[in-house]
Amino acid sequence: xxxxxxxxxxxxxxxxxxxxxxxxxxxxxxxxxxxxxxxxxxxxxxxxxxxxxxxxxxxxxxxxxxxxxxxxxxxxxxxxxxxxxxxxxxxxxxxxxxxxxxxxxxxxxxxxxxxxxxxxxxxxxxxxxxxxxxxxxxxxxxxxxxxxxxxxxxxxxxxxxxxxxxxxxxxxxxxxxxxxxxxxxxxxxxxxxxxxxxxxxxxxxxxxxxxxxxxxxxxxxxxxxxxxxxxxxxxxxxxxxxxxxxxxxxxxxxxxxxxxxxxxxxxxxxxxxxx
Ligand SMILES: [Zn+2]
Numbered sequence: 001x002x003x004x005x006x007x008x009x010x011x012x013x014x015x016x017x018x019x020x021x022x023x024x025x026x027x028x029x030x031x032x033x034x035x036x037x038x039x040x041x042x043x044x045x046x047x048x049x050x051x052x053x054x055x056x057x058x059x060x061x062x063x064x065x066x067x068x069x070x071x072x073x074x075x076x077x078x079x080x081x082x083x084x085x086x087x088x089x090x091x092x093x094x095x096x097x098x099x100x101x102x103x104x105x106x107x108x109x110x111x112x113x114x115x116x117x118x119x120x121x122x123x124x125x126x127x128x129x130x131x132x133x134x135x136x137x138x139x140x141x142x143x144x145x146x147x148x149x150x151x152x153x154x155x156x157x158x159x160x161x162x163x164x165x166x167x168x169x170x171x172x173x174x175x176x177x178x179x180x181x182x183x184x185x186x187x188x189x190x191x192x193x194x195x196x197x198x199x200x201x202x203x204x205x206x207x208x209x210x211x212x213x214x215x216x217x218x219x220x221x222x223x224x225x226x227x228x229x230x231x232x233x234x235x236x237x238x239x240x241x242x243x244x245x246x247x248x249x250x251x252x253x254x255x256x257x258x259x260x261x262x263x264x265x266x267x268x269x270x271x272x273x274x275x
Contacts, residue, residue: 200215210236217229
């Protein structure tokens with residue numbers, strides 16, 4: 001029904017830490033593991049080309065971008081599995097699939113510096129978005145219906161000081177743009193007695209050029225059969241914000257200051273009829 005990268009055979013050596021919690025019909029879990037190697041770790045196996053690949057070769061095969069971020073955590077995966085078989089996942093491979101191979105004007109100003117900083121890097125055959133900006137909103141199995149909605153996430157509920165039953169913050173990938181800033185995708189999960197809440201955040205800071213965020217929020221209230229998913233993008237040029245980009249160390253310091261470009265809320269319904 002749904003083949004995740006984590007289900008692929010991995011011939012590399014990985015130790016994975018996991019943790020999980022049950023929430024009504026949901027099994028919520030995450031894995032954490034080490035960084036994606038920058039070379040093939042099991043040449044003998046990977047060169048057989050019989051569908052067994054190390055993580056590095058899998059990424060090379062699956063992705064259409066000539067370089068990966070400095071740090072990719074291939075097995076850092078957040079899973080929300082419903083007893084019906086429906087599944088929501090946040091994983092770095094699917095996020096990187098959604099990095100555009102198109103360069104936007106604002107990124108061009110730094111593209112040369114990027115290329116110079118990586119003399120070993122083969123000049124990309126086609127330009128690609130070296131900021132790794134992604135509009136990834138999570139991976140959904142196909143028994144989840146997505147519809148537009150006017151309902152919005154109730155942020156007052158999120159502010160209540162309830163007991164936190166389960167929490168984790170996972171980095172999916174990160175790149176320092178060769179000291180020109182930061183590009184980072186991370187996802188947080190919080191399970192409370194009456195709801196679960198996910199915040200995935202892509203944050204980009206190109207020093208003295210721009211700041212951007214792409215945030216995906218998912219909210220599910222206990223005893224309801226749907227999830228609200230809010231996707232919002234924000235962006236500003238460095239010259240339009242009053243603090244120097246170099247002082248924006250934490251995404252939390254700057255994202256609230258950025259103007260909203262786009263905000264869409266959708267309703268995700270788990271179709272329990274389909275097994
Ligand atoms: Zn390999």
